[in-house]
Amino acid sequence: MSGITDSFNGNAKPEDIAQLLKDKLGAIVSTDAQILKNHQHDWWSLSAIQDFQGKQNPLPLAVVMPESTEQVSQTLKICHDAGIKVVPFGGGSGVCGAIKAEEGVVMISMEKMTGLIDIDKQNMTATYWAGTNGMEAEKLAEKDGLTIGHWPQSIEISTVGGWIATKAAGQFSTANGNIEDMVLDIEAVLPDGTIINTKQVPRASAGFDLRQLFLGTEGMHGIVTKVSFSLREMPESSKGQAFAFDTMEDGLDAMREFVNAGWKPPVVRLYDTQETQRQFPGKCLPGKKLLVLIHEGPKDLVDVQMKNVKAICEKHKGWEKNSKIAAHWLEKRNKVPSFKELLEKGIVADTIEISATWDKIPGLYKKVMAAVNAVPGVALVGAHSSHSYRSGTNLYITFAAKPDDASKMEETYKACWEKTMQAVIEAGGSISHHHGIGRVRKDFLKDEIGEEGIELLRKIKEAIDPKGILNPGLLPAKPGNVKKPDNQPKIGK
Numbered sequence: 506m507s508g509i510t511d512s513f514n515g516n517a518k519p520e521d522i523a524q525l526l527k528d529k530l531g532a533i534v535s536t537d538a539q540i541l542k543n544h545q546h547d548w549w550s551l552s553a554i555q556d557f558q559g560k561q562n563p564l565p566l567a568v569v570m571p572e573s574t575e576q577v578s579q580t581l582k583i584c585h586d587a588g589i590k591v592v593p594f595g596g597g598s599g600v601c602g603a604i605k606a607e608e609g610v611v612m613i614s615m616e617k618m619t620g621l622i623d624i625d626k627q628n629m630t631a632t633y634w635a636g637t638n639g640m641e642a643e644k645l646a647e648k649d650g651l652t653i654g655h656w657p658q659s660i661e662i663s664t665v666g667g668w669i670a671t672k673a674a675g676q677f678s679t680a681n682g683n684i685e686d687m688v689l690d691i692e693a694v695l696p697d698g699t700i701i702n703t704k705q706v707p708r709a710s711a712g713f714d715l716r717q718l719f720l721g722t723e724g725m726h727g728i729v730t731k732v733s734f735s736l737r738e739m740p741e742s743s744k745g746q747a748f749a750f751d752t753m754e755d756g757l758d759a760m761r762e763f764v765n766a767g768w769k770p771p772v773v774r775l776y777d778t779q780e781t782q783r784q785f786p787g788k789c790l791p792g793k794k795l796l797v798l799i800h801e802g803p804k805d806l807v808d809v810q811m812k813n814v815k816a817i818c819e820k821h822k823g824w825e826k827n828s829k830i831a832a833h834w835l836e837k838r839n840k841v842p843s844f845k846e847l848l849e850k851g852i853v854a855d856t857i858e859i860s861a862t863w864d865k866i867p868g869l870y871k872k873v874m875a876a877v878n879a880v881p882g883v884a885l886v887g888a889h890s891s892h893s894y895r896s897g898t899n900l901y902i903t904f905a906a907k908p909d910d911a912s913k914m915e916e917t918y919k920a921c922w923e924k925t926m927q928a929v930i931e932a933g934g935s936i937s938h939h940h941g942i943g944r945v946r947k948d949f950l951k952d953e954i955g956e957e958g959i960e961l962l963r964k965i966k967e968a969i970d971p972k973g974i975l976n977p978g979l980l981p982a983k984p985g986n987v988k989k990p991d992n993q994p995k996i997g998k
């Protein structure tokens with residue numbers, strides 16, 4: 506039995522765990538009621554619904570706020586030895602329920618591990634502490650005339666470590682790529698406290714790429730403590746452009762053609778009728794679909810690109826609109842209504858992002874719209890495409906529903922998700938483009954990677970985290986092995 510657990514034989518009471526952490530780690534551990542509440546869950550809409558309805562969900566036992574990699578390592582070692590469950594907490598802006606304080610959980614908040622560690626203009630690299638807020642990280646690069654080029658809508662409320670853990674996508678992705686295309690190297694701490702560093706090189710063929718263990722795995726394999734990005738020069742020119750189409754198919758065909766012709770505006774967003782009217786009121790005739798583009802790069806390239814993209818859009822029956830539409834998007838792009846505001850009006854809402862190859866997207870879009878519209882209480886469902894690739898694109902679906910009775914909020918919310926997931930799976934798309942799996946998609950993961958794929962993920966998890974202490978509960982349970990959650994963490998076992 507390890508020394509730290511000597512005094513804890515058998516089941517521990519929650520206060521024993523908090524006290525153990527305070528004794529071992531001192532002032533970086535908090536049990537302040539407000540701090541516990543602030544770290545109870547992420548931005549998952551279902552957690553907001555449950556809060557609104559007054560459901561008493563568990564609070565974390567404690568929040569640990571390490572200030573260095575060594576403190577993260579020490580914290581994990583203690584929790585590993587004592588079998589205490591821990592969940593990493595970045596900005597808490599995740600929308601899939603990957604952060605949820607189930608019974609006996611301790612949060613490790615990255616909020617004290619912030620700032621720029623190093624910036625290198627020759628190599629175009631910047632290294633940050635993983636808890637650095639996204640916008641702060643971008644501004645720190647911009648001081649040197651450089652940019653990360655990653656602009657998630659949540660840039661002001663998310664962290665660079667969270668971007669890695671959720672495999673995030675930014676609004677300028679069509680040219681700049683997603684987070685996996687920007688991250689050079691990372692430092693992470695494994696559940697037993699071991700510190701892992703990957704190498705800062707532009708590319709390597711040195712066996713399995715260890716960064717992949719942490720990309721998109723939602724804190725299940727380790728806590729990311731440092732992140733380096735490959736930066737870009739600030740663009741010389743940036744210009745907006747907009748087109749309208751009669752059908753989604755025409756807009757999608759135009760996008761597919763210009764992306765594959767080698768024209769890559771970083772921002773490519775095609776809105777269906779509902780989203781065009783909701784996001785750009787008065788800017789387009791009812792029934793039309795808006796395509797909003799931002800072009801960036803050397804001035805000459807931007808001008809040539811705009812001319813060629815216009816020709817392709819016109820070939821697909823699009824017509825050019827006022828470029829102020831793109832400026833309007835830039836200005837309003839990060840403003841979203843709060844869940845609380847909607848819940849107070851009796852409305853449940855969420856966004857669901859999926860992807861598919863070009864051939865499947867039009868059919869998938871129609872299936873999802875029909876399926877969600879059939880859910881009782883649905884008042885709005887619409888979609889836009891916002892991340893395009895040579896082989897396909899994503900759809901970002903927004904739904905809002907007002908059940909006839911407030912007691913049906915949770916049920917209506919779940920029905921909208923289930924119908925969307927079923928339609929996406931039937932149409933051959935991916936269940937997630939960039940928000941991750943968390944708890945909201947966990948039960949649909951088998952349809953993405955098969956039972957065999959899930960079993961492989963379990964084996965990887967067991968090899969890295971044999972005691973299952975790090976963000977447990979995110980992988981589907983083994984068939985026939987559905988265990989009731991263990992309310993009492995074991996200390997000393």
Ligand SMILES: Cc1cc2nc3c(=O)[nH]c(=O)nc-3n(C[C@H](O)[C@H](O)[C@H](O)COP(=O)(O)OP(=O)(O)OC[C@H]3O[C@@H](n4cnc5c(N)ncnc54)[C@H](O)[C@@H]3O)c2cc1C
Nearest residue numbers: 595596597598599603658659664666667670673674724729
């Ligand atoms: C209004 C709004 C807009 C959004 N727009 C976008 C968007 O445009 N693109 C996009 O991709 N996402 C978007 N999101 C989702 C969310 O912002 C991203 O998933 C983001 O990457 C989460 O970062 P975070 O720091 O808030 O992570 P958190 O929510 O704190 O955590 C997310 C997951 O990562 C784990 N984690 C956090 N930090 C670490 C770490 N250092 N090491 C290991 N694991 C860690 C957590 O345990 C959890 O499982 C949006 C969310 C909101 C609320």
